[in-house]
Amino acid sequence: MTAKILDGKAQAAELRGVLAQRVAARAAAGKPAPGLATVLVGDDPASQVYVRGKHKACREVGITPIGYELPAGTPQAELLALITELNGRADVHGILVQLPLPAHLDAAAVQSAVALEKDVDCLHPANLGLLAQRDRQPRFTPCTPTGVMRLVKLAGLALPGANAVVLGRSNIVGMPLALLLTKADATVTIAHSHTRDLPELCRRADLLVAAVGRPELVRGDWVKPGAVVIDVGVNEVPDKAAHRGRRLVGDVAFDEAAAVAAAITPVPGGVGPMTIAMLLENTLHAAELAEA
Numbered sequence: 001m002t003a004k005i006l007d008g009k010a011q012a013a014e015l016r017g018v019l020a021q022r023v024a025a026r027a028a029a030g031k032p033a034p035g036l037a038t039v040l041v042g043d044d045p046a047s048q049v050y051v052r053g054k055h056k057a058c059r060e061v062g063i064t065p066i067g068y069e070l071p072a073g074t075p076q077a078e079l080l081a082l083i084t085e086l087n088g089r090a091d092v093h094g095i096l097v098q099l100p101l102p103a104h105l106d107a108a109a110v111q112s113a114v115a116l117e118k119d120v121d122c123l124h125p126a127n128l129g130l131l132a133q134r135d136r137q138p139r140f141t142p143c144t145p146t147g148v149m150r151l152v153k154l155a156g157l158a159l160p161g162a163n164a165v166v167l168g169r170s171n172i173v174g175m176p177l178a179l180l181l182t183k184a185d186a187t188v189t190i191a192h193s194h195t196r197d198l199p200e201l202c203r204r205a206d207l208l209v210a211a212v213g214r215p216e217l218v219r220g221d222w223v224k225p226g227a228v229v230i231d232v233g234v235n236e237v238p239d240k241a242a243h244r245g246r247r248l249v250g251d252v253a254f255d256e257a258a259a260v261a262a263a264i265t266p267v268p269g270g271v272g273p274m275t276i277a278m279l280l281e282n283t284l285h286a287a288e289l290a291e292a
Contacts, residue, residue: 026287034063037096066092093287112124164208165202206224214251216254
């Protein structure tokens with residue numbers, strides 16, 4: 001079996017085209033451009049790259065990026081004051097505080113300070129709480145889990161009754177994704193470092209999602225033949241033959257799993273581009289809701 005490659009880069013480009021048309025239609029109707037405020041604390045190189053990528057994607061679809069870069073030693077009170085200011089600005093429809101934050105800052109308090117109607121990353125506990133309730137919906141759904149759901153749809157997997165195994169239980173990916181899959185009527189198991197006989201559990205999955213940050217943890221013989229495999233992991237590993245001596249791999253041994261699975265995401269080019277596309281979609285949605 002040769003797996004179908006779920007091209008997140010192509011899907012994200014298609015979605016950005018649709019979003020650009022919707023933003024242009026707003027402009028033609030005399031409505032303001034959606035605005036996304038990003039807050040970066042410190043000088044972490046990876047975070048700087050991520051924020052630049054988000055700003056570039058915003059400009060491509062007509063969303064206005066509004067960037068704030070704060071020193072690593074910024075006090076909690078100063079960061080919260082900035083968020084309060086952004087909550088009150090009419091030109092800011094979405095607020096994204098880039099994670100991770102420096103250790104002296106309380107990330108939970110910062111996430112809770114973002115106004116619900118501008119929580120486009122869906123990290124506010126109230127939005128996540130709504131996601132956990134039956135017959136309730138948050139204003140937004142988390143970007144990476146929502147991107148995963150779009151890729152599962154692309155794979156053609158019918159989720160009602162399907163066995164889904166999610167490796168990882170973070171508040172950003174694993175837990176909210178499990179909730180989205182449950183709302184889609186899948187039977188969901190969340191696996192973690194204390195899970196017993198992890199390979200056997202994975203072999204029973206119709207949908208296997210890896211989001212643990214461990215390079216190539218999932219081997220080909222962990223994958224049920226015909227399963228859909230979504231790899232959220234992004235890990236740098238040494239490779240003398242690669243540019244700068246390092247290359248990116250996921251949490252799944254791609255070649256091994258692709259020989260068994262029905263569909264699989266690559267790393268890079270799978271989930272990552274979809275995450276940014278979902279952020280843009282949420283920001284546009286926030287602007288539309290602000291006018292409702």
